[in-house]
Amino acid sequence: MxxxxxxxxxxxxxxxxxxxxxxxxxxxxxxxxxxxxxxxxxxxxxxxxxxxxxxxxxxxxxxxxxxxxxxxxxxxxxxxxxxxxxxxxxxxxxxxxxxxxxxxxxxxxxxxxxxxxxxxxxxxxxxxxxxxxxxxxxxxxxxxxxxxxxxxxxxxxxxxxxxxxxxxxxxxxxxxxxxxxxxxxxxxxxxxxxxxxxxxxxxIDSSADKETLDKINNSVISIDGVKAIKNLKTRIFGNKIYVDIEICVDERLSVREGHDIAELVHCSVENEINTVKHCMVHIEPFTG
The missing domain is CATH 1.20.1510.10 (Cation efflux protein transmembrane domain)
Structure with a gap:
């Protein structure tokens, strides 16, 4: 507003x-x-x-x-x-x-x-x-x-x-x-x-620029519990950006523990990059 x-x-x-x-x-x-x-x-x-x-x-x-x-x-x-x-x-x-x-x-x-x-x-x-x-x-x-x-x-x-x-x-x-x-x-x-x-x-859902993608990558990979980023997609929506990201976590974690890491990723991306309107996080098992 x-x-x-x-x-x-x-x-x-x-x-x-x-x-x-x-x-x-x-x-x-x-x-x-x-x-x-x-x-x-x-x-x-x-x-x-x-x-x-x-x-x-x-x-x-x-x-x-x-x-x-x-x-x-x-x-x-x-x-x-x-x-x-x-x-x-x-x-x-x-x-x-x-x-x-x-x-x-x-x-x-x-x-x-x-x-x-x-x-x-x-x-x-x-x-x-x-x-x-x-x-x-x-x-x-x-x-x-x-x-x-x-x-x-x-x-x-x-x-x-x-x-x-x-x-x-x-x-x-x-x-x-x-x-x-x-x-x-x-x-x-x-x-x-x-x-x-x-x-x-x-x-037509163009991707965000490289600088923004690098910021998202750096923000996510620095979070404790994130083993790797499997996939990262962004789309520009007016003056905002939507983010869809797949992260890998230890396969031995409980659902609750995996959810907590995903929530940290979600909040980190949305709070650190003010142009991001919403970040959707999907969890994949990391087998090493």
């Missing part, structure tokens, strides 16, 4: 900033006669949409287990991340298409100075919002929120392209405005594809 509150707080702050920034960029684009800046404003509006998706995802995924969902709702975060990745892809293709059309037709005007200043302000704000969001996303292990952070950075990159394009256009190189838009669109599409792949991996 604390993760949900922290994530929601960050998301609400960035959403308010995005609304203000989008209005500012739209006005600057209209008065500065810069279609690149107007497209940049639309990109910022899409950030508002993805942040709303993140808030909904955090709310649902923070719910506990129920009758229909005995393993919880964490995996819905990956679903939200897929929605965000699709939004990034659509924005990337839209910016790239419009920029390519303008470059091909030569329908390019020289933007005003206000559009240049708006792009500079956008770069600073959006990069700041990226770091503000990504730090919290990594802290609470939220892939949806991390996707939202990259959406902020993609907007910052878009603004960098817009800035260079407007600057070049004001110096007579009018083709730079749409060309920068095409380059930025490619970067945005790449981020969208990468995020989509990560979200899919979380939905």
């Amino acid at each position: 604390e993760d949900y509150k922290l994530g929601t707080k960050v998301s609400v702050v960035t959403m308010i900033l995005n609304i203000i920034l989008a209005i500012f960029k739209l006005i600057a684009g209209i008065f500065g006669k810069s279609s690149a800046m107007i497209a940049d404003a639309v990109h910022t509006v899409s950030d508002v949409f993805t942040t709303i998706v993140v808030i909904i995802g955090l709310k649902i995924s923070s719910k506990g287990e129920d009758k229909e969902h005995p393993y919880g709702h964490e995996r819905l975060e990956a679903v939200c991340a897929k929605i965000i990745s699709v939004a990034l892809l659509l924005v990337g293709f839209m910016i790239g298409y419009k920029s390519a059309v303008r470059l091909y037709t030569g329908n390019i005007t020289t933007p005003g100075k206000i559009a240049l200043w708006a792009a500079a302000v956008s770069i600073i704000f959006k990069e700041g919002m990226y770091w503000y969001t990504i730090i919290t996303a990594r802290k609470i292990r939220s892939i949806a929120m991390e996707g939202d952070a990259w959406h902020h950075r993609s907007d910052a990159l878009s603004s960098v392209g817009t800035f260079l394009g407007i600057l070049g256009a004001r110096y007579g190189y009018t083709f730079m405005d749409p060309l920068a838009g095409i380059i930025v669109s490619i970067l945005i599409i790449k981020v969208g594809v990468d995020l989509y792949i990560r979200a899919v991996k979380e939905l």
